[in-house]
Amino acid sequence: MMEVILEVKGLKTSFFTEAGEVKAVDDVSFNVFKGKTLGIVGESGCGKSVSSLSMMRLIPNPPGRIIGGQILYQGRDLLKLELDEMRKIRGNEISMIFQEPMTSLNPVFTIGNQICEAIELHQDLSKKEIRNKAIEMLKLVGIPSPEKRVNEYPHQLSGGMRQRVMIAMALSCDPQILIADEPTTALDVTIQAQILDLLQELQVRVGMAMILITHDLGVVAEVANEVVVMYAGRVVEQGSVKEIFHHPKMPYTMGLLNSIPTLSQDPTGKVKKKRLETIPGIVPNLLHLPMGCRFQERCTHVVAACKEKEPELRVIGEVDQKKTPHAIRCVRDL
């Protein structure tokens, strides 16, 4: 039996703009299991990053606000905590890696300084111990000569190195949950491979749960155990990684998987496509959502029922206590 470490229930986050309320995350629920990786995929604007920022309570207010739902961690609802209690959890028990390693480090402090700050805030250690811990963290993430690097500034490091520093900082307090928001998007493939390898290795070593947010389906297939597919603020399909990739049931997930070019020497034996399959059209404007299913305008399997009422997320296949059941938000049985 897997242990649920974080439970997101009916999360709703909206941005109140002059043009109206933008429901960036609209009734999203999922579970994160201890020691496992949950992948959240979707295209830009689908609400995946806003979900993760909501979990950390980092939504800029105004214009944004979490307007409903619960985020349960160790029996407590994170959304109801006082700010100083939240601060004790943030960066300590739940920490986050952001997409842009170039902009999320402070350019005027040394990297040692920035890692030490996180440790100092959450752990009761002497100055010297803190510094040693920072060096130890840099060593853990594979930065060569950490004793020297600890005194360097972010601009002296390459993109891959900066992302390692971000990871070192996020892991410095041995978090239970790591939220990685597009951790490798800004990096080259060879560096991406290094970072993903590192994250998986560290996950095994410290046993933390990870939420990996990305638009790269290849990365999800390699790292995640469970997958949540989001579209226009909604969860449209969720299940184990094998179900999502081998038996996708929601037309959007199928379209996403089909639009990636396959390698001709694809080791999985897929035939190279002469022409890419596409999902026609673009993501709908969150201010003017269509009646019914949000994907209907781009869907090739659309029927009359899709336009009447938005389908509920329904479980298909067997319900198994050990994993997230495969569920889709679609009326069709494809």
Added chain:
Amino acid sequence: MSPENSLSVPNSEIILSVCNLVKRFPILGGIFSREVGSVQAVSGVSFDIRRGETLGLVGESGCGKSTLGRSILRLIEPTSGNVIFKGKEVTQLNASELRKLRRHMQVIFQDPYASLNPRMTVESILGEPLDIHHICKDKKERGQRILKLLDLCGLRRESISRYPHEFSGGQRQRICIARALAVEPEFIVCDEPVSALDVSIQAQIVNLMQDLQSELGLTYLFIAHDLKIVEHISTRVAVMYLGKIVELATAEEIYGNPKHPYTKALLSAIPIPDPSYKKERIILKGDVPSPIQPPLGCHFHPRCPIAQENCKRDVPELKLTQCGNNPSETGSHSVSCHYA
């Protein structure tokens, strides 16, 4: 070359020939702004592109692939070397000759948010190149031509009076493509045209570019870091590392029979969207070295899994090797490695 790849035109004329192209950026320092060093972004690159083919150019950031693309068009002045386009030496042209040449060579940039002027309507964006090159006789012809371009690139005719901010990323990239096509070029440098787009939109743009190529007989230099897209669209592929081409062959050869250890590592690093498949990955250690002080000998030796003593001293040449799948077809696979 495989018969299934309908895009390949193996025996057509050479449209562009790049020979020993070098681009050095000086680093200035001190109070007199003296040159204190230099970055060799492109160091001695040579290749040919045939009419109607797509040459893919891949490599990690900082390897000089964009600089190479821009030097060919002289958007950046190359330091030395030759670029011959349809028999004409591009590097020697003066400003007005160069402007005439721009009708035949165009470019599409990576970021469709930054490469369109926010204050210009689609009509003026597409009309500007027509005006500069005096392509249309009168207003009516100009209008018709713009509408034709919109149709060609899958944009609605109403978009003509709109501004760039009213479009999504994919549509903006379509406007950029339409703008490049306005002057009816033969050769287009595509500098990461789909990297800023979402997966589902990427596929739309890639398909559009392929359709336009077969319809108009275009030749592309396709610069990208996404190896899957490059394989899909390219006839031949060149792999760059630190300012040099390390391997050049048909797409089939590069992906099926890679010879350079760097190409092998790049290919093994591509994440495969299939959870049941666990692959043997070659993880390269470290980052791309600084191009200010590139390593001696083979540039790749500090990260190379098969490097030997002589790799630290001797610079390997880009030389022809045998094709794996079809040994009789020589001359189409070059690699620069002592041990490939």
